[in-house]
Amino acid sequence: MATAGQSDTGIRFDDVSVAYGRHREHTVLDSFDLTVEPGEVMALLGPSGSGKTTALRVVAGFVQPVSGRVLIGGRDVTGLPPYQRGIGMVVQQYALFPHMKVAENVAFGLKARKTPRAEIAGRIAETLEMTGMAAYADRYPRELSGGQQQRVALARALALRPGVLLLDEPLSALDARLRSGMLTELARLHRELPGMSLLYVTHDQVEALTLADRVAVLDKARLRDCGTPQELYRRPRTAFTASFVGTANLLPVTVCGRAEGGGVEAEFAGRRLRVSVGEGAAAGAGATLCVRPHLIGLGPVGPDPVGPDPGSAVPGPAGASGNTLYGRLTDVQWRGSTHRLYVSVAGHRVMADVRELREPPALGDEVALHFAPEDAVLVPAGLTEDGMRHG
Known part of the structure; x- marks a missing residue:
């Protein structure tokens, strides 16, 4: 499967702050600096309200920072709408269209981006095969299990061949067995798409330690630590990291x-x-x-x-x-x-x-x-x- 070149991948948060309220008094992301290298899997880990989902939505273009910049592949995208950023995204509830069959769901983003009709069928087949859903192309979402719906949402995002893939707690609705299986599948998919950068939001430390090349630990709107899973687990640099990453x-x-x-x-x-x-x-x-x-x-x-x-x-x-x-x-x-x-x-x-x-x-x-x-x-x-x- 062809993917975007390295010039289209990688994410850079450059001193990004997000605040709400009439006087911007509620800070939800504070002076956030982080680089996701091309082809890297970066997990954002932290408790509820730590700012990790806000950071993801800033990259997606759904939230505008009050200061700082966001760069994708070295290009400043801070002021661009989501559809011009060249990203794919999978959210917690998958957001599949219930009236569309699996193949139609996968095709939706391609049609919205005016992909040539001759390419759409090939991309649908390619991504459904990659995610193990080729046999379910003619089914409706209601006829699928939670794990299968998650795979369809992932196929829809991958069909766009994004340089950056954003995952917002995509496994939180699955039971423990399905979650473990999907972690294995996500790791396999990334090996097959080595040029694509993944930004993965989770509050589950097992997911972060299993999938990520590096983990960024957030708390109270700020970045507290960042390193490989082994570094954070074996040699934590803060007491918060030690208590949150493992026991x-x-x-x-x-x-x-x-x-x-x-x-x-x-x-x-x-x-x-x-x-x-x-x-x-x-x-x-x-x-x-x-x-x-x-x-x-x-x-x-x-x-x-x-x-x-x-x-x-x-x-x-x-x-x-x-x-x-x-x-x-x-x-x-x-x-x-x-x-x-x-x-x-x-x-x-x-x-x-x-x-x-x-x-x-x-x-x-x-x-x-x-x-x-x-x-x-x-x-x-x-x-x-x-x-x-x-x-």
């Missing part, structure tokens, strides 16, 4: 300084912990220690006693194999292949996902939690509140 334990610590053998030492409730990643952490500064639950192991309470208050961390060095915290088990959740343990440590709840236990500890038991220095990240306190911009 994380975030513990308030005080930086002690450089540790012997490399890394940084930080104190949590009187206990010194070693962290491998803590760039820019100054001794005496407050920070946030991030460690993922599945990287925490469970062990018996050893010679390092819990003391009179088993819900607190204990002074002294961490165990030889890594860091150790002691606490009291407050809750256990069985999750199939794992048990999630909730442990009270110095008044803070710490989560540990351990491989399914035949006999989990009893509630109220004293337990020891272990994690390696290389599995923890220190987030400087200054980065947990300030927005970050990444081109």
Whole structure:
């Protein structure tokens, strides 16, 4: 399938702001800077009201910014209407015409753009074959499942051969099994159309981590972080990213300084912990220690006693194999292949996902939690509140 050349792809948000109200007092996108490279899949991830759908609609031309520019393929399209921007779009409810058959729905945009009639039939067949819907060309939307309707909406967008494809939570109406299957299909389609840039809006972190080359994390109208899924998950740069991309334990610590053998030492409730990643952490500064639950192991309470208050961390060095915290088990959740343990440590709840236990500890038991220095990240306190911009 022929696609637009690289000169027609790629998206650039150049200091874009969007505000509503008589005096523009309600800011919904604030000084947004982001570049989507040609052929890249960029996911916009964030909670409801974070500004991610607004950003998508700015690219589509449905929302005009109060300041800044939007460029597609290096061309300033800020003032252009949607139909002149060379984009395709798939929205949450698919917006299929109920009185039109599948083939007619796919043809609609082509006819609106006055595509030569001789080309339309070929494009319909091409995109329906690509999306696995060739056998349903003569059906009406009401005769299709939700997943099939989603494929038709995708075929309609692809038939335009856009340089940029916008996806606004297109899988939110599907059940978990269909959603997983469509993620696989979207990844396959992008491999077949490597020149097309995708901007994908979602609040589902699994979708973002599965499909995207990079993920932009938004909160309260601002860009908070941007990086590859692996970077954001393994080495988050803000506490918000750590908490929103995956599940994380975030513990308030005080930086002690450089540790012997490399890394940084930080104190949590009187206990010194070693962290491998803590760039820019100054001794005496407050920070946030991030460690993922599945990287925490469970062990018996050893010679390092819990003391009179088993819900607190204990002074002294961490165990030889890594860091150790002691606490009291407050809750256990069985999750199939794992048990999630909730442990009270110095008044803070710490989560540990351990491989399914035949006999989990009893509630109220004293337990020891272990994690390696290389599995923890220190987030400087200054980065947990300030927005970050990444081109």
